[in-house]
Amino acid sequence: MNAIDRLKNKGIKKTAHRLMFINILQKSAVALTEEDIKQDMGELYDRITFYRTIQTLLSAGIIHRIVIDNKNVKYALSEIAFRNHQHMHFFCKICHTVACIGEVPSYDYGLPTGYKGEEYEVLIKGICPNCG
């Protein structure tokens, strides 16, 4: 789905800033940091608009925020959302790339009685093929 349709689907206005934001994520195979996206935007980047664009796209469900730890926060389009949606994710300790590596195996995780599990996230940290 293209950027225009993504916005139209959610009934929010298609502005230059939002379209560029989505297009940058669309072109990337991996999740991107704010800095990555900012760089790609060049002079269209504006700090306040950027801040609000993230909020808008997040609450519209068009993008997802992926928090590995307090120093590694990334964004991805919801289709290829790395955390949530029962996907497993791999974080490379060297290049800090986040990759989706398939579905969370659905088997018994042994949740104690009383707990109601709704989302299962598996994050594997290690060395990716490029760095290994």
Added chain:
Amino acid sequence: MNAIDRLKNKGIKKTAHRLMFINILQKSAVALTEEDIKQDMGELYDRITFYRTIQTLLSAGIIHRIVIDNKNVKYALSEIAFRNHQHMHFFCKICHTVACIGEVPSYDYGLPTGYKGEEYEVLIKGICPNCG
């Protein structure tokens, strides 16, 4: 192990601020936010010292930072570290409590060829017994 021994073990000075920080975590069954700890500290709290205490205790390995998402960051003593060390963790969507719920099952997670997994983290989000 008590707070004094924890510091002595790592060869760092036992100061009032550090001892109080560790004791607060020690008394808690769940991981705590900065705000939680700050509240417990009362007037001994100091913003800059607190910031540095966290850095010191983290790099000494006495405490661990647990990042659920960008709005939920918690701290726990390393023994009961919730993420890392192959523990599974449960995050309650209602009360935002983080609880350790046992070991990560060691079975084949199906890591694609080329990837070298070193740490496996499982985070289950849902409703805890208190809120369910």
Added chain:
DNA sequence: GTTCAAATGAAACATTGTTTCATTTGCTTT
């Protein structure tokens, strides 16, 4: 094209992260 609600971007303010440095504290040696 006109209209109106929504988005923008400038300014300003709030919060959090971090460094600098003079003072104090904890720990070692005597």
Added chain:
DNA sequence: AAAGCAAATGAAACAATGTTTCATTTGAAC
């Protein structure tokens, strides 16, 4: 116990990030 020294503290100040306000501009519906 006292002295000496390196480390920790806390005040000040600065940097980076998060957020609101408001006048202006833009997108989309008519």
